[in-house]
Amino acid sequence: MLKPIWKALACTLVFGAxxxxxxxxxxxxxxxxxxxxxxxxxxxxxxxxxxxxERLPGKVKVEVYPNSTLYGDDKEMExxxxxxxxxIARSLAKFDQYTKSVxxxxxxxxxxxxxxxxxxxxxxxxxxxxxxxxSKNVTGLAYWHNGMKQLSADKPLRKPEDALDxxxxxxxxxxxxxxxxxxxxxxxxxxxxxxxxxLRTGLVNGTENTYSNFYNQKLHEVQKYVTETNHGILDYMLxxxxxxxxxxxxxxxxxxxxxxxxxxxxxxxxxxxxxxxxKQHVLDAKTTEIIALTPEERSAWRDKMKxxxxxFEKEIGPDLIQAxxxxxxxx
Ligand code: LMR
Numbered sequence: 001m002l003k004p005i006w007k008a009l010a011c012t013l014v015f016g017a018x019x020x021x022x023x024x025x026x027x028x029x030x031x032x033x034x035x036x037x038x039x040x041x042x043x044x045x046x047x048x049x050x051x052x053x054e055r056l057p058g059k060v061k062v063e064v065y066p067n068s069t070l071y072g073d074d075k076e077m078e079x080x081x082x083x084x085x086x087x088i089a090r091s092l093a094k095f096d097q098y099t100k101s102v103x104x105x106x107x108x109x110x111x112x113x114x115x116x117x118x119x120x121x122x123x124x125x126x127x128x129x130x131x132x133x134x135s136k137n138v139t140g141l142a143y144w145h146n147g148m149k150q151l152s153a154d155k156p157l158r159k160p161e162d163a164l165d166x167x168x169x170x171x172x173x174x175x176x177x178x179x180x181x182x183x184x185x186x187x188x189x190x191x192x193x194x195x196x197x198x199l200r201t202g203l204v205n206g207t208e209n210t211y212s213n214f215y216n217q218k219l220h221e222v223q224k225y226v227t228e229t230n231h232g233i234l235d236y237m238l239x240x241x242x243x244x245x246x247x248x249x250x251x252x253x254x255x256x257x258x259x260x261x262x263x264x265x266x267x268x269x270x271x272x273x274x275x276x277x278x279k280q281h282v283l284d285a286k287t288t289e290i291i292a293l294t295p296e297e298r299s300a301w302r303d304k305m306k307x308x309x310x311x312f313e314k315e316i317g318p319d320l321i322q323a324x325x326x327x328x329x330x331x
Contacts, residue, residue, distance in 0.1 A: 024058065026058055026059055026060055026061040027059065027060050027061070027248070027252065028061050028062075028063060028086075029052070029060060029061070029062045029063070029086045029087055030063045030065065030070070030084070030085040030086055030087070031045050031048065031049070031062055031063065031064045031065070031085070031086070031087040031088070031089075032065045032069075032070040032071045032076055032079065032085045032087075032088055033045055033064075033065070033066055033067075033076075033088060033089055034066075034067065034068045034072060034073050034076070034192045034193065035066065035067065035192075035212075035213060035216060036066060036067055036216040037066050038216065038274070039146070039212050039213070039216055039274060040144065040145060040146050040147075040212060040267045040268070040270050040271035040274050041089050041144060041146065041236060041267065042066055043266065043267055043270050043274075044089065044144050044238075044263050044264065044266060044267025044268075044270075045064045045066070045089065045263075046064060047262070047263040047266040047267065048062060048064075048087075048259060048260070048263040049062035049063075049064050051259040051262055051263060052255075052256065052259050055255055055259065056252060056255055056256075059252060060252060060256070065085075067193075068191075068192065068193040070085065071084075071085065072191050072192065072193050073090070073091070073094060073171075073172075073191050073192050073193075074191045076088045076090065077090065077094075077098075080138070080239065080240070080241060081136075081137060081138075081241065083241070083243075083244070086240055086241075086244050087141075087238065087239070087240050088238075088239055089144050089236040089237070089238045089239075090236060090237060090239060091146075091171055091234055091235070091236055092105040092106070092143075092233075092234075092235050092236065092237055093105070093106050093171040093172070093173040093175075093176060093234070094171055094172055094173065095133070095237070096172065096173055096174055098133045098136055098138060099129075099132045099133050099136075100315040100316060101129055101132050101315075101316055101317060101320060102129055102132065102237070103173065103174070103175050103312055103315065103316055104129075104316045104320055104321065104324055105117075105233060105235060106173050106175035106176055106179070106232060107175060107232075107308065107309050107312065107316075107321070107324075108179045108231050108232050108302070108305035108306060108308060109231055109232070109301075109302045109305060109306055110232070110233075110309075110321075110324055110325065111233055111324065111327065111328065112328045113148070113230070114145055114147060114148060114233070114271070114272065115330075116327045116328045117145070117233050117235060117327070118145070118268070119327040119330075120323065120324045120326075120327035121143040121235075123323065123327065125319075125320060125323040125324075126143070126323075130142070130143070130237065133239075134242055137241045137242050137243055138239050138240075138241060138242070139239065139240055139241065139242045139245055140237045140238065140239050141238045141239065141240060141245075141257075141260045142237075142238045142260050142261070142264040143235055143236065143237060143238070143264070144235065144236040144237075144238055144264060144267045144268065144271075145235050145236075145267065145268045145271040145272075146210045146212055146213065146233075146234045146235055146236065146271060146275075147210040147211070147212060147233070147234065147235075147271055147272065147274075147275040148210065148230040148231075148232070148233055148234075148275075149208045149209055149210055149229070149230070149231060149232045149233065149234050150208065150209070150210070150211065150214070150226050150227060150228050150229055150230065150231075151163075151206065151207075151208050151226070151227045151229050151231070152206050152207055152208070152209070152214065152219065152223040152225060152226045152227070152288075153166060153168075153205055153206030153207075153223065153224075153225055153227075154199075154202075154205050154206065154223060154224055154225070155205070155224070155225065156224075156225045156227070156289070156291055157206070157225065157227045157291070158227070158291060158293070158297055159297065159300055160183040160184075160300055160301050160304040160305075161183075161184070163180070163183040163184065163185040163206070164183070164184040164185065165184065165185065165186065166185050166186065166205040166206055167185070167186045167187075167188050167203070167204040167205050167206070168180045168185050168186065168187055168188065168204060168205070168206045168207055168208065169188055169189075169190045169195050169198050169199070169204040169206075169207040170187045170188065170189050170190075170207075170208070171189065171192075172189045173189075174312075175308065175312055176208075177189070178308045178311055178312075179232075179305050179308050182304050182305050182307060182308050183301070183304050183305065185206075188203070188204050190204070192213075192217075195207060195209075195217060195219065196217055196218060196219060196221075196222060199219060199222040199223060200221075200222045206223070207219070207223070208231075208232070209234065210234050210275055211226075211274075211275045211276075211278040211279040211282065212271075212274045212275050212278045213234070214226065214278065214282065215278035215279075215281045215282050216278065220281075220282045220285050220287045220288040221285075221287060223288055224287070224288060224289065225288065225289050225290075225291060226282065226288055226289070226290045226291065227290075227291045227293065228290060228291065228292050228293065229293065229298065229301055231301060231302070231305065238260065238264070309321065
């Protein structure tokens with residue numbers, strides 16, 4: 001029979017050891033996404049993992065699940081909110097249900113180029129949008145670029161009339177729905193992982209995406225034509241839940257905040273290179289003709305699509321639209 005003093009000491013040792021073992025368990029961050037690794041988002045996620053594990057050894061472990069291997073884009077938001085994953089980088093087109101203001105990024109022909117997108121995202125108005133879903137426990141950590149979207153189809157698209165009655169796969173966005181309706185086409189929301197099949201089987205005739213996503217999903221195998229319209233953008237918001245991020249030990253959160261900044265810079269620097277390189281890959285595959293538009297031809301698409309803005313102006317907010325447009329001017 002142990003004397004009380006020895007009992008107390010034994011307890012301290014056992015629970016102390018347990019405590020140390022528990023404290024030594026790394027915090028696991030599951031980062032799920034839907035694209036391949038050789039993409040801006042894929043590389044950003046890997047950089048986040050590398051830096052976190054280098055700088056917080058034993059304290060943080062990052063598991064990256066690319067290519068919809070853990071969750072598709074239809075399930076990733078729910079998984080985040082349930083705490084089954086801790087970080088996702090979701091296309092800005094897929095936040096309709098959570099905030100109306102982020103729909104801004106889908107307005108066709110809003111930004112002249114990625115540099116303008118970047119200027120807006122870094123502006124006070126852009127940064128404020130990162131916090132627009134806090135009431136729903138979603139916190140935006142950063143914007144990650146993919147790039148400008150192009151149109152593709154199983155027939156050449158030069159004029160907006162060429163899109164008449166064609167079915168286009170879209171991301172789940174009411175703005176994108178209206179954008180395709182504006183040219184007389186039939187928009188069909190579909191999750192990312194089934195786009196190839198949708199195009200192969202003729203369920204849809206065309207789509208819009210960046211060269212990076214187009215090539216990495218092998219869409220050049222099932223689309224004969226790409227029209228270089230640069231009519232919109234496909235970028236991401238890197239998000240987590242406020243509960244998770246605010247619940248991290250402060251020293252770890254501070255370090256992760258820095259790592260977010262660095263991995264964002266890495267992903268954003270790589271984005272343009274990936275898109276240029278994947279455009280070349282599409283050309284090299286010789287399966288798909290890339291149609292360049294004259295300025296007049298591009299204007300015809302803009303004239304048809306831009307009236308969509310008016311339908312969303314109230315929801316998004318005219319001031320926000322103005323702030324975004326102002327970013328096209330280099331100050
Ligand atoms: C898409 O659905 O086309 C994109 O949002 C996929 C992605 O994450 O780049």
